[in-house]
Amino acid sequence: MSYQKVFRLASQGSHHNIQSHSEPIPTIDAHEILVKICGLALNYRDLAITNGTYPFPVKDNVIPCSDAAGEVVKVGSRVDNLKIEDRVIAGYDGTNLYRGVSVTVLILAKAAGAQTIITSSSDDKLTIVQKKYHPDHVINYKTTPNWADEAKRLNGGEGVDYIFENGGSGTIGQSIECTKMEGSIAVIGFLSAAKQEDMPDVAGLALSKGCFVIGITVGSKQLLKESINFIVSKGLQPPVEKSFKLSVEGVTAAYDYIQGGSHIGKICIDVD
Numbered sequence: 001m002s003y004q005k006v007f008r009l010a011s012q013g014s015h016h017n018i019q020s021h022s023e024p025i026p027t028i029d030a031h032e033i034l035v036k037i038c039g040l041a042l043n044y045r046d047l048a049i050t051n052g053t054y055p056f057p058v059k060d061n062v063i064p065c066s067d068a069a070g071e072v073v074k075v076g077s078r079v080d081n082l083k084i085e086d087r088v089i090a091g092y093d094g095t096n097l098y099r100g101v102s103v104t105v106l107i108l109a110k111a112a113g114a115q116t117i118i119t120s121s122s123d124d125k126l127t128i129v130q131k132k133y134h135p136d137h138v139i140n141y142k143t144t145p146n147w148a149d150e151a152k153r154l155n156g157g158e159g160v161d162y163i164f165e166n167g168g169s170g171t172i173g174q175s176i177e178c179t180k181m182e183g184s185i186a187v188i189g190f191l192s193a194a195k196q197e198d199m200p201d202v203a204g205l206a207l208s209k210g211c212f213v214i215g216i217t218v219g220s221k222q223l224l225k226e227s228i229n230f231i232v233s234k235g236l237q238p239p240v241e242k243s244f245k246l247s248v249e250g251v252t253a254a255y256d257y258i259q260g261g262s263h264i265g266k267i268c269i270d271v272d
Contacts, residue, residue, distance in 0.1 A: 003024055006021045007248075008062065009063075012049070012052040013050075016252060018252065030077045034073050035090075038271050039271055041068075041267065041269075042065060042267045042269070046064045047258050049064045050064050069087070069088070070088060072087075089228075091224050101164075101188060101189075102118065103118075103133060107236055110134065111230070115155075116135045116137070117154060118139075120140060121140065137154045148174040148177035149178075159209075160179060161179075161184070162184050162186070163179060163185045163186070166190075176202070176205040176209055177205070179209055179211045184211065184214065185214065187213060241265035242257060242267055242268070246269055246272065251269060
């Protein structure tokens with residue numbers, strides 16, 4: 001019997017509770033494939049699962065990672081659209097994307113011809129992003145707490161058409177404020193939670209702007225295909241900041257790094 005290395009969360013509370021196990025490589029059914037994982041990427045969601053702040057149910061002994069790429073090594077008898085040695089990426093549902101996604105959105109928006117504004121609490125981060133990814137405008141929301149007014153000023157006094165909101169309840173009020181009438185806000189994270197007494201009246205604010213506030217989980221397989229085709233056709237390079245080795249020490253260091261919050265691109269784990 002062949003075995004694989006698996007990293008599972010023994011108990012919630014800390015990513016230091018992730019343990020390495022040796023488990024049998026699973027067999028596949030007729031409609032399934034077996035993928036040899038070649039690389040992984042972490043999201044803020046994965047850290048939230050480990051430390052107990054993820055707002056949705058978590059399975060016991062979960063593998064706290066969702067983004068993966070690999071090579072097909074076995075194909076079930078009823079699978080007709082994939083073959084051995086095809087390279088694939090994981091698609092999954094019921095989860096949100098956090099941290100690193102802002103720069104990815106910036107890259108895609110620039111490639112689509114949009115005028116872009118990106119925000120951060122760090123001038124150092126904004127300087128790096130300006131030099132490397134060339135947004136049209138940047139705003140430090142820590143030194144400019146009413147950043148909605150600044151965003152409208154940068155857009156000629158008008159609100160913006162589309163916002164990717166990864167702060168959640170702590171920033172949604174400003175996001176709605178800087179949206180133009182009938183604009184759209186895609187809520188993709190919860191990095192900045194507001195205290196209950198400070199919660200904005202989202203319903204009233206959205207009604208006042210006639211804007212669309214949409215909670216984004218993960219899109220369909222078709223949308224994933226279209227995204228990949230767009231990235232390839234434009235020659236875009238997803239932003240990777242740092243990679244770690246697949247070991248207990250390497251995995252722990254990767255989670256430590258994402259917890260520090262200083263990164264701009266994706267945090268990855270290389271698999272031998």
